[in-house]
Amino acid sequence: MDNQGSKVLKCDNYHWDSVKRHQYKSDGGGFSKIHRYALLDERFPELNFHTRYFEIEPGGYSSLEYHRHPHSVVVIRGKGSVIIGNDIHQLSLHDIVFISPETIHQFHADKDEYLGFLCMVDRYRDKPVIPDSETVEKKIRNENVRSMMKF
């Protein structure tokens, strides 16, 4: 019942002790000006879910994707928007986003704002799928969403 393994990671302006800034993804494209910070991940083997911080620079975006595992998201910096299926939602400080399984989604920072958000996911999860144009054609009927999508 000691504090073995417990840890506090102090934060200074969106940088955390002992947490590296990583490339968003190690392969593939379809994203821009986005980085990943693994806050509570495999380094903590007791965890069944991981907490990451993603930061998108002004004008940047995450990849357009879908997967079986859901996302729990909390915005902690700036402003932007998220495509979720056929909808676009504006995002600002402390907004919460639940993205349900198999739903096409993409985060965008505003043109002149950072967008930073915590994203929690299951430790064991499927790999994201990039939808092909046929899938987008079939699933996304909203023209505003289509014109906002980045590939």
Next chain:
Amino acid sequence: MDNQGSKVLKCDNYHWDSVKRHQYKSDGGGFSKIHRYALLDERFPELNFHTRYFEIEPGGYSSLEYHRHPHSVVVIRGKGSVIIGNDIHQLSLHDIVFISPETIHQFHADKDEYLGFLCMVDRYRDKPVIPDSETVEKKIRNENVRSMMKF
């Protein structure tokens, strides 16, 4: 692959659309001036973990407790401190806290500051245990920690 079940909960100054402020716990004591907001919980059946927001008013504290499930915590408001086993850590904006299984812990807001934090936990988890005085006697050797503990 639609957006069935996906949801955005807009936030306005630590209050979220359709999220109620709850009592911290439905029974027991040993806590003061603390409330719970269930952000992403049972309402989202696909989730294997839940995201809650706890807000402690100036001078308040959570219950002193331990349990098998770990805590992933992100501070999003104010200042305070946390007892984790034999240590006291100061907390401020965006600090991350991992509390390992079976570790006695208690969150305190500073005297003149709110402390608000996200706390993520497994959906299926054991009930917290309030340590009796014998357990505290045995496990907590740091006098500063003992004198800070509230029961």
